[in-house]
Amino acid sequence: MAIRKPTATAPKTGPMYDAMAAALDQTMNQFTAGSIIKGTISGIKGNEVFVDIGYKSEGVVPANEFEDATLIKAGDVIDVLLEQLESDSGMVVLSKSRADDKLRWDAVLAKYTEGGVVTGTIRSKVRGGLIVSVDGVDAFLPGSQVDVTPVHDPDPYLGTTCEFKVIKISNERRNIIVSRRELIEERMADKKRELLGTIEKGQQRHGRVKNITDFGAFVDLDGLDGLLHITDMSWGRIKHPSEMLKVGQELDVIILDVDMDRERVSLGLKQATPNPWDNIGGTFPVGSRLRGKVVNLVPYGAFVEIEPGIEGLVHVSEFSWTKRVARASDVLNVGDEVDVVVLSIDASNQKIALGIRQTEANPWDTVQDRYPVGSRVTGKVRNFTTYGAFVELEEGIDGMIHVSDMSWTRKINHPSEVLQKGQQVDAVVLEVNPSDQRISLGLKQASDDPWNTITSRYAIGQIVKGKVSKIASFGAFVELEDGVDGLVHISQISDQHVEKVKDALKVGQDVEARIVKIDRDERRIGLSIKAVTMNESQIAELTRDLSITDLKPGENLVGLAAAFDDAFAQSEEWRPGAE
Structure with missing residues (x-):
């Protein structure tokens, strides 16, 4: 087997190697994690x-x-x-x-940069706010920044696309915070400045009711809020703005005043319609009869609306010709419909005086026909005053008996001495004054005056019996028959010296006395208890003393006649209990 010789490696030098190394480095630099x-x-x-x-x-x-x-x-x-x-x-x-x-x-x-404006879509809810998608990047919208008013239910905002102001961008945390509220407020402020530059008193502007309070309503004039006070909503009376307006309602208002420094605008709604008071005299002339609705009750009267925006006052004194009305609420209720007559008009102060009783005949106009002077009437004692008693002749028609017309024979200090409340009495009409609605009555005039025949019933020297009716420091009054009072002077009570009358006589005590003085014109009878046992010569001497009444200026009161005259004079000012 042939042995293969190792192939010789290419040398790591030269231009080609350097070019390949550089290309490899460039490629490796491109492939870095995170790129x-x-x-x-x-x-x-x-x-x-x-x-x-x-x-x-x-x-x-x-x-x-x-x-x-x-x-x-x-x-x-x-x-x-x-x-x-x-x-x-x-x-x-x-x-x-x-x-x-x-x-x-x-x-x-x-x-985008902080402070800039972005467009995004509200995508979902998270704790504390909403997620907004801005060009595919999630931004956080805090719940307090959703709108200018607190948002309790964010669901209606989901899926909506809005503009937002970028509040903060954190590159390290890849976090963006946006605000819709700040953007709206900035744009509202711009609108407000623009409106304040063009708004003028007297202009008519379109607005929307933003909020309702007890005293009025705030109206949004497309960026500027104005106050519509309750008094400028209607020419008529309303108790609460909610009777006329509701939140969200659109309406046209009149600019009443503009305060540039405080950026406040006063609005009017009623000023957009004619003022019904401008021709009030022609619309409701004095004397005209109308029908209206009771809209308010006060202790002194009732306010009656005779047309929307026009109210008149019926004073309690104008409710009835005869009945005494203490409070309007005793007769009327809010919402009642009533007939009234226009009594007077004050257009400058927007006041109308109305009357209810004028819709009926005044019974005082014919009272003289029903109760002529001198006629005899019967009535019930209704009330007392210090100077007399009121007697009801018919419903609402009273006559007054003065204390001086209650008795022929006695001085009456208070009507309760003679009369009782609820008592039926006969009286004579003495005077009738329809304009002042007064009838004067006399109680004593309904009976014969016993003083007209006093001399035929009593004579000087006559012994009479009576009952002590009053005691004073100067003597005692003894009531004889027919209610005639005679005066026993303190010097004529006893042969013995009397220091105080009350030590010798008591009210209600039966006494026997001799008449020693009669003055028909002055309506006076003088009595003497101690003269009852006098013989004829003593009586003659007493009678002679009582005939000496003339005194010269500067002389002291002396003698029995003067004493009686002084006592009678004192009796004119005497009151029960005076000693």
């Missing part, structure tokens, strides 16, 4: 796609890294990322998905 290279699909087997990248062996890419593996074919050129030059099986390990991710990320970095 993206182009490769050609050489074949497909099952779930593996073989790619020739120009290396000594082919690489393998899983088929599931392609968006649609059915569309790929041999000869297609694709970008792949070299993960490993040689695996345990001798194959080159490649990744198409990682290559696509890196290419997309590099494209985003080249295209």
Whole structure:
């Protein structure tokens, strides 16, 4: 067997060797882990796609890294990322998905910067926010940055494509944070500045109700919010803005005022319609009869709407001709429909005075026909005052009996001395004043005046019996028959000196006395208890003393006559309990 001699190896020097070494180095530098290279699909087997990248062996890419593996074919050129030059099986390990991710990320970095605007599609929900796809790269949208108002349910945003502001880009973590809220706020601020530059008082603008409060509504004027106060919503009365408006409602408003420094705009809705008060006098002349609806009750009256935007006040004094109404709510309820008459109009202050009682005949207009002066009437005592008693003649029509017209014979200090509430009494009409709605009645005038026949029933010197009715410091009043009171002066109670009347006499005590003085014109009778036992000469002397009544200026009161006159004078001012 022939022995083969070893072949001599080519020398590792020379120009050809150097060129081959350089080409090999260039090829090896291209194939570094983590680099993206182009490769050609050489074949497909099952779930593996073989790619020739120009290396000594082919690489393998899983088929599931392609968006649609059915569309790929041999000869297609694709970008792949070299993960490993040689695996345990001798194959080159490649990744198409990682290559696509890196290419997309590099494209985003080249295209966008922090603060820029991107367009993306909200893809899914994650904890704390949403994932947005921006040119194939996932960006994070925090929940607080979705909209200018808090978003409690993000589901409606899923799948929507919006513009976002790039807040932060982290190349190391391959993380992008975006905000839709900041972008909207910036654009709203731009719109707001633009609107403030063009908006003017008196303009009509279109807007949308953004929010409703107790005092009004905020209206979005396409970038600028204005306040529509509740008082500028309607010419009529409304209790809450929700009666007229709802969130999202579109409407035209009038610019009432613009505060450029504070960037505030006041709006009006009612100003877009004619003011019903402009021709109020022609629409509702004084004296016209109308029908309206009670819209508000206050203690002093009721507000009645006679047409939308026009309300009038019915004061409690205008409810009834005869009934005394303390509170409007005692008679009416909100929502009641009532007939009213226009009493007066104050257009400048937008006030109308209305009356309900004017829709009926005034019973006081004919009261003189029903209760002529001098006629005798019967009524029930309804109430007392310090100066008299009110007697109801018919519903709502009262007459007043003054204390001076209650008794012919006694001085009445309070009506309760003679009358009781609810008591039926007969009286005589003394005076009728329809304009002031007053009727004066007399109780004593319904009976004969006993003083007209006093001299035919009593005489000086006559002994009479009576009952002590009142006690004063100067004497005691004794009630005789027919209710006539006589006065026993303190000096005429006893032959003995009397210090205090109450020590000698008691109210209700029966006494016997002699008449010592009668003055029909002054309606006075003087009595003496101690004179009951006097003889004729003593009585004559007493009578003579009582006839001396003339006094000169400056003289002191002396004598019995003067004492009686002084006592009677004091009795005009005397009140029960005075001692």
